[in-house]
Amino acid sequence: DGGITQSPKYLFRKEGQNVTLSCEQNLNHDAMYWYRQDPGQGLRLIYYSQIVNDFQKGDIAEGYSVSREKKESFPLTVTSAQKNPTAFYLCASSPTGGSGQETQYFGPGTRLLVL
Amino acid sequence: GQNIDQPTEMTATEGAIVQINCTYQTSGFNGLFWYQQHAGEAPTFLSYNVLDGLEEKGRFSSFLSRSKGYSYLLLKELQMKDSASYLCAVRDSNYQLIWGAGTKLIIKP
Numbered sequence: 523d524g525g526i527t528q529s530p531k532y533l534f535r536k537e538g539q540n541v542t543l544s545c546e547q548n549l550n551h552d553a554m555y556w557y558r559q560d561p562g563q564g565l566r567l568i569y570y571s572q573i574v575n576d577f578q579k580g581d582i583a584e585g586y587s588v589s590r591e592k593k594e595s596f597p598l599t600v601t602s603a604q605k606n607p608t609a610f611y612l613c614a615s616s617p618t619g620g621s622g623q624e625t626q627y628f629g630p631g632t633r634l635l636v637l
Numbered sequence: 638g639q640n641i642d643q644p645t646e647m648t649a650t651e652g653a654i655v656q657i658n659c660t661y662q663t664s665g666f667n668g669l670f671w672y673q674q675h676a677g678e679a680p681t682f683l684s685y686n687v688l689d690g691l692e693e694k695g696r697f698s699s700f701l702s703r704s705k706g707y708s709y710l711l712l713k714e715l716q717m718k719d720s721a722s723y724l725c726a727v728r729d730s731n732y733q734l735i736w737g738a739g740t741k742l743i744i745k746p
Contacts (some may be wrong), residue, residue: 564736628679
């Protein structure tokens with residue numbers, strides 16, 4: 523089945539630790555996105571990538587890093603510089619950069635908790 | 638700044654009709670989306686509007702007025718499985734999606 527997978531479903535981070543969230547898609551989509559969702563707030567864009575080996579900062583990129591070495595994969599690293607990382611992280615993809623009726627397809631999400 | 642407003646929570650009865658409103662102020666407009674999100678799950682696409690008017694898709698309809706910066710999602714013949722959050726998102730002039738905080742819809746028997 524085509525889709526987007528994220529792992530793990532739950533992730534625990536200790537103080538000062540970097541953690542990496544996985545996102546893989548087999549939809550052959552060019553564009554991929556990382557969002558953060560907090561209670562009572564809309565989704566906020568962390569990073570996005572429209573093509574392999576290129577990515578752009580979103581609205582809240584500080585404390586996060588990404589890579590896009592393969593079309594299928596867009597991992598997100600939450601670094602120790604992110605002081606409030608507890609949130610629900612959603613990865614999404616779209617065929618191109620988002621023109622017309624093109625919608626974004628979401629993975630099941632990773633919930634990150636700080637110990 | 639960019640802003641999208643939706644009611645935080647709404648309650649409706651099974652079998653009834655409910656309208657969820659969304660108002661927006663964004664830098665540019667390239668379409669409005671509605672997504673459904675069940676608790677702890679991924680958002681799933683419901684509808685897309687780019688021109689004024691009503692788009693109907695089964696039990697769900699979505700309306701857009703660009704001059705008023707206003708949209709609504711209409712859900713008919715409500716079922717218990719419709720209990721979820723409904724997210725309004727606008728694609729701005731940079732083709733990025735700006736998201737509302739979502740409306741939690743509670744369906745009562």
